[in-house]
Amino acid sequence: MAIEILMPALSPTMEEGKLSKWVKAVGDAVKPGDVIAEIETDKATMEVEAVDEGVLSAILIPAGTEAVKVNTPIAVIGQDANDTAAKAASPAPAPAAAAPAAPAIVSAPAAAPVAPEADYPAGTEFVATTVREALRDAMAEEMRADADVFVMGEEVAEYQGAYKITQGLLQEFGADRVVDTPITEHGFAGLAVGAALAGLKPVVEFMTFNFAMQAIDQIINSAAKTLYMSGGQMGCPIVFRGPNGAAARVGAQHSQDYAAWYAQIPGLKVVQPWTAADAKGLLKAAIRDPNPVVFLENEILYGQSFDVPVGDHVVPIGKAKIVKSGTDATLVSFGIGMTYTMKAAAELEAMGISVEVIDLRTIRPMDVETVIRSVMKTGRCVTVEEGWPVCSIGSEIASRLVSEAFDYLDAPVLKVTGKDVPMPYAANLEKLALPNVGEVIEAVRAVTYR
């Protein structure tokens, strides 16, 4: 009986990958454990091993094919050559899991590039870049410009980054400036803060911000407060960066959005970009900033492509961006929350509701002015974030609008947030725990009474 080999998922967030090489050829005998192919994910190149014994009777996806969706059949293992003939004669039945996307072996890039910002100077050139590459480029450019900038963290150097963000930095800048640390977040965060107090400019990568809870004392008590406690004498020019928030199916301890946690701390700046252009421009600004900056990334966004201006592109910290203008309601979001928000905005537009969308980009200091100006026009506001609802970023915006723009509000401010529970593992529950496009649409309909 023939057995189909499906494109495997090789990381929690992998949706597709490149079938880079076939190690076995049609007609080769395979047994369990044999490497049959190599697959390149956004993080690494992995080997695919056979689980069953037989003969490789058909290769369905040629080597070199990009963007092969997870669960797409890639090969067939049969008992003998007859299976090969049988397989070749009849079309492969679509496996249940891949039913909706069965024919779409080669898919389009995950995200369509966003239209360039109107305020870029005329003639600005753009290049489609993933968030991952944009972050790497930002660090590399700043390291070239300033010898005091160095990168430190777990697996940042020889492994090339647990999420490949620091890929190539070791080769260009050497081990003195791209420093692999032991698994010791509290210790290396403190060490990096000490180096910053001495005047260096460390970029500390946390493999994820979940692990930064081990180090939060040094981030808050040592990095954020020293300037004030020293009467302005001693600052701490440091960036703490890494993926933040839910990835996919990694459970409660690895799925948490820390935006609201750090946003409360005077002395810190907190940045959470959505697009690759903002990721690059804000990371460059963060590295140049004389203050400690918490830079919250998102694993799911790493592989998404956006247009990034060519050259020394710096985005000022503390400025929100009106991504889409509209008249009926204001949607405020940041980071991955923008993906729900933009989809909802498009659907609402089709329903005849015109929404203005603001990407906060910086959480602290928050550009509340831009939000207020928009609400003065629309009279309505909905906030969108993956974090929990209690004392959330949305809570802060609602409070500021009530105290500073009360007379302009025609409806209560509504928050769309993650649910008030630890992140469940089960796929259906995880989906329920996160915000979704439907909730955003419902909230906008509620505040616009439509």
Add this chain to the structure above:
Amino acid sequence: MAAPKSTRTKTSAETEPTSFTRDEELFAYRNMLLIRRFEEKAGQMYGMGLIGGFCHLYIGQEAVVVGMQMAKRDDDQFITSYRDHGHMLAAGMDADGVMAELTGRRGGYSKGKGGSMHMFSIEKAFYGGHGIVGAQVPLGTGLAFANKYRKDGRVAMAFFGDGAANQGQVYEAFNMAGLWKLPVIYVIENNRYAMGTAVSRASSQTDFSKRGVSFDIPGEQVDGMDVRAVRDASARALEFCRSGQGPYILEMQTYRYRGHSMSDPAKYRSKEEVQKMRNEHDPIEQVRARILTSGMASEDELKQIDAEVRATVQKAADFAQNDPEPDASELWTDVVR
């Protein structure tokens, strides 16, 4: 080849320290006395309600920072915990500015916004003044990282107590310092009590010079009441670090005469124990006796130094009481740059 790890720690407490010259004896005497008198005055002012919050006095431990100061290069960095007044005075920071910070006045080192536990002077290579037990150990290791990064030959000294020595982040720092051969001296000021808990009640290994054994960091136990022994051991440690061999641990065996802070009644030890230390091991009395016995200086000359130190402290106390509080607008400054 490195010696077996078990033999890499040693005790210098029993070897006879190198003698001081007259100038060195008088320098040590004056500087330890300045710390003693300053702290006594701070204690008084705390009692008068002029100093608020926590106030941790260094009385009894003066030989540790003064001995280290005598061995170090001017640009070698100091970083310590909240028991920091002595370190600042030893580093050459101005007594007026330190005392004014204790009273929360605008002329304080942190403009009155830091307080007793949070003062800094980049000029004097003093990096604080940190209020979280043990946090200064990775920070000091980071200063050493910067020294190595810049190849400037500086050595960082991270001071912490026997209590902080049980914090996990200390060993995270030891590991990285050992791994990367960072020029840092870990100065464990073992004053026998972590707040109210005796060393033997909190530590499974009470020989703190051995705390680096797992990381292949050499250590020494030092008589921290004898300023000469401190200087000798510090010189050895500084030479070791500066020559690129990595970190070094000095366990300074010392004693604090006062409570953990001003609000500590110190009921966990007997009055006799404290009195015995004062009578038999006082760091200042040891120097004074040596000076007089050897005839390096007369009783009158020492009295003259006493008077000068008292005048310095009185001037600081006056300044700290008369200097105005920070302007209300200071509330909002220095949060970010």
